[in-house]
Amino acid sequence: MADVPGAPANAAQRYLREGTLRLGALPPLSLYVHLPWCLRKCPYCDFNSHELGAQRRAGSMELPEAAYLDALRADLESALPLVWGRKVQTVFIGGGTPSLFAPEAIDRLIADVRARLPLEAGCEITLEANPGTFERDRFRGYRQAGVTRLSVGVQSFDDDKLKRLGRVHDADQAKAALEEARACFDTFNVDLMYALPGQTLDELDADLTQALAFEPPHLSVYHLTIEANTYFAKFPPAVPDDDMAFEMLDRITERTAAVGLGRYEVSAYARPGHRCAHNLNYWGFGDYLGIGAGAHSKLSFPHRVVRQVRYREPAHYMSAARAGQAVAQDLEVARSELPFEFMLNALRLREGFEIAQFSERTGLPVTAIARALDEAERRGLILRDWQRVQPTDKGFDFLSDLQALFLAESA
Numbered sequence: 001m002a003d004v005p006g007a008p009a010n011a012a013q014r015y016l017r018e019g020t021l022r023l024g025a026l027p028p029l030s031l032y033v034h035l036p037w038c039l040r041k042c043p044y045c046d047f048n049s050h051e052l053g054a055q056r057r058a059g060s061m062e063l064p065e066a067a068y069l070d071a072l073r074a075d076l077e078s079a080l081p082l083v084w085g086r087k088v089q090t091v092f093i094g095g096g097t098p099s100l101f102a103p104e105a106i107d108r109l110i111a112d113v114r115a116r117l118p119l120e121a122g123c124e125i126t127l128e129a130n131p132g133t134f135e136r137d138r139f140r141g142y143r144q145a146g147v148t149r150l151s152v153g154v155q156s157f158d159d160d161k162l163k164r165l166g167r168v169h170d171a172d173q174a175k176a177a178l179e180e181a182r183a184c185f186d187t188f189n190v191d192l193m194y195a196l197p198g199q200t201l202d203e204l205d206a207d208l209t210q211a212l213a214f215e216p217p218h219l220s221v222y223h224l225t226i227e228a229n230t231y232f233a234k235f236p237p238a239v240p241d242d243d244m245a246f247e248m249l250d251r252i253t254e255r256t257a258a259v260g261l262g263r264y265e266v267s268a269y270a271r272p273g274h275r276c277a278h279n280l281n282y283w284g285f286g287d288y289l290g291i292g293a294g295a296h297s298k299l300s301f302p303h304r305v306v307r308q309v310r311y312r313e314p315a316h317y318m319s320a321a322r323a324g325q326a327v328a329q330d331l332e333v334a335r336s337e338l339p340f341e342f343m344l345n346a347l348r349l350r351e352g353f354e355i356a357q358f359s360e361r362t363g364l365p366v367t368a369i370a371r372a373l374d375e376a377e378r379r380g381l382i383l384r385d386w387q388r389v390q391p392t393d394k395g396f397d398f399l400s401d402l403q404a405l406f407l408a409e410s411a
């Protein structure tokens with residue numbers, strides 16, 4: 001059911017109306033903050049990222065740091081009635097390229113958040129950084145501003161591959177950024193991609209060797225996907241075939257396990273104690289308030305689950321946010337869609353989920369997924385007992401088939 005977005009206080013009243021769902025408790029709440037600019041748009045990227053260089057060339061503007069922070073503050077203030085009285089468990093400052101913002105700007109952003117929302121003690125605060133924006137002492141500045149975890153987008157350590165991916169940095173800059181990340185943060189993540197244009201198994205091995213040399217507490221390794229509406233969708237590069245991609249994934253899983261990085265989600269590997277609490281909340285079908293251009297939110301109320309999307313284009317977003325109208329769309333998730341939405345997230349986790357959590361987070365009885373669970377078990381895609389459901393190795397390899405069973409169930 002689509003609703004016309006209105007003033008946030010009205011939205012809170014609408015969301016609190018009676019309804020057919022019964023959520024026993026509200027899930028943990030996270031905050032996502034989107035900073036939408038990049039130096040250059042990468043040809044594979046479909047995130048809401050806007051090329052700053054193009055705007056510079058057109059002479060329109062430099063990074064409008066202060067104006068954007070003002071808009072974020074107004075956006076957050078307008079959203080407060082939707083999360084009244086709830087503590088924030090984790091914060092993620094993502095992009096785009098958040099590391100384009102100076103440490104002083106990030107300091108102000110975190111102070112603005114802290115002044116308006118209660119953060120749980122020891123709250124994880126992640127910031128995404130691109131090695132192309134790296135300069136000495138910048139990461140230390142983020143740490144001093146209150147960032148607790150840095151996520152560095154490296155993608156590859158091979159200069160030729162970096163060029164083909166349109167990255168603004170080379171391998172040496174990536175290594176320098178990781179040296180600094182390691183020196184400044186107790187916990188940090190390295191983003192890599194595999195099945196890159198023209199990549200061989202040996203080249204992937206070399207990327208892994210280099211990444212593991214930094215002893216990252218967390219590693220994310222994504223299969224390069226060709227997303228619609230990107231440059232790569234228009235001009236597709238030659239990438240390794242599916243068999244090779246599977247072989248690469250096996251190699252990644254073996255080599256990470258050998259150094260104590262456990263695969264806990266489809267693309268995420270961590271040492272004990274270093275899993276990303278923010279992403280775990282997404283995968284557990286927790287709640288998140290997303291502020292910033294194009295940010296998505298998922299918020300629960302006693303009788304409904306609501307999704308919101310903010311205006312995507314930064315200038316439009318900024319003026320709308322200042323007027324307290326940053327939300328472009330809001331949508332109540334239909335009862336029939338909740339099982340699939342839950343499974344889309346929870347089945348990405350190696351350990352699966354507790355059955356009680358399904359009812360707690362969707363407000364639906366377990367009987368709503370009974371048939372699909374039976375079928376998944378019959379096909380060898382899940383293991384389950386009275387308490388937990390866990391994807392098997394086969395279920396993990398054929399994850400979209402497994403998730404689709406819950407789509408059928410909800411149809």
Ligand SMILES: C[S@@+](CC[C@H](N)C(=O)[O-])C[C@H]1O[C@@H](n2cnc3c(N)ncnc32)[C@H](O)[C@@H]1O
Nearest residue numbers: 044045095096097128130153191222223224225
């Ligand atoms: C929003 S980006 C964040 C970091 C920063 N913007 C950068 O690229 O360095 C998050 C990560 O998603 C991954 N990613 C982006 N587009 C992808 C695609 N088409 N296929 C696979 N992974 C992708 C990259 O590893 C990237 O680091």
Ligand code: SF4
Nearest residue numbers: 038041042045049096
């Ligand atoms: S730097 Fe990151 S967010 Fe920006 S265009 Fe490249 S992949 Fe997308």
